[in-house]
Amino acid sequence: MLTHPTAERLRALGLTAMAEAFLELQSTAAAAELSREDWLGLLVDREATSRDNKRLTRRLREARLRQAAVIEDTDFRSPRGLDRALFLKLGGCGWIREHSHVVISGPTGVGKSWLACALGQKACREGYSVLYKRAPRLFADLATARGEGRLPRLLAALERVRLLIIDDWGPEPLTAEQRRDLLEIVDDRDDRGSLLVTSQLPLNRWHDLVGDLTIGDAIIDRIIHRAHRLELKGASLRKRKAVPEALTTDPAG
Template identity: 75%
Template sequence: MLIHPMAERLRGLGLAAMADAFLDMRNQPAADDLSREDWLGLLIDREVTARDNKRFGRRLSVARLRQNAVIEDADLRTPRGLDRGLFQTLTTCGWIRDSHHVLIGGPTGVGKSWLACALGHKACRDGFSVFYRRAPRLFADLATARGEGRLARLMRSLERTRLLIIDDWGPEPLDAEQRRDLLEIVDDREGKGSLLITSQVPIGRWHEIIGDPTLGDAILDRVIHRSHRIELKGESLRKRQALAAVEGLTNAKEK
């Protein structure tokens, strides 16, 4: 068998990972004991894995998650109101399949954004399209798109995204255009996509942020009644990490 021409044919068919696996296996003595079916199965597995990793990389790039967070690193020991059972349920991404939402509240520094990014990362791993934006940046993007005549295109892009993460919602009140944009975004999610919203502002005050009773009812009715809620509490994790770092330096100097 002509080994290298065979590998080049595989590459020509767009099966680069299979070609690499073919060459690797030819150099392994243990591969001589494999049946033809096992050989083919291993080659196909390598190609499928490579393609899955590429798609995951593209989804992660488009998501633009603010933090490099993964669910496996979640701190479930520090008492901050994060229910272990609910968190494990959310990591299955069943809420995204059901077009439900997640609302994460709590004071600054308790890990709201980190948790949102970790769940967004898991959604990317499970094959869902994700897009992350801090609320001020999202509304700025919408205003710019409106001024440039491409608001409809941006809205269609957001509508096609299965999980839209809006981080740091509030406390600044929305203006009239922002209220209408938010209602359209929320309405587009109905039965087709999920929202993950983090905020320092208690849900009971979200009407104040929206600033219009009628639109507030329309927006919140679509979100709150189909949402899982996490209310984090406790001291700022950033402050705790800073104190730990200072203590570590002090101990190192004493030694």
């Protein structure tokens, strides 16, 4: 069998990983004992794995997650009121399949953004498109798009994402334009996509953020009636970690 021409034909067909696996098997003595079915299975598995990894890399790049967080590294020991059972259930991504939402609330420093990014990363691993946006940046992008006449195109792009993460919503009240934009985003995701919202403010103060009772009811009702809630509490994790480091630092150093 002509090894290199076969590998080149595989590469020409776009089967690069399969070509590399083919060359590896050809140079491995133990491969001679494999059946033709096993050979083909190994080649196909290598190509499928390579393509899955490339798709995951692309999804993670497009998600633009703020932190490199994974649910397997979640800290359940810190006293912040994190519901372990619920969070691990959310890690299964069933809520995204059901077009439900997640709301993570709590004071600054308790890890809301980290948890949001961890769930976003898991969603990418499960094959869902994800986009992370801090609330101030999202509203700035919407304002810019409106001024440039491409707001409908941006809203359509947001609608196509299966999981939209809006991080750090509040405490500044929304303007009239921001209220309308947020209502449009939330309404577009009804039964078509999922939202993950983090905020320092508890849910009973979200009407203050929206700043309009009627629009506030429309926005909040669309989110909350299908949302899983993680309500965190306690002191900043950053402060708690900083104290031992300060105690072990040599003042003279």
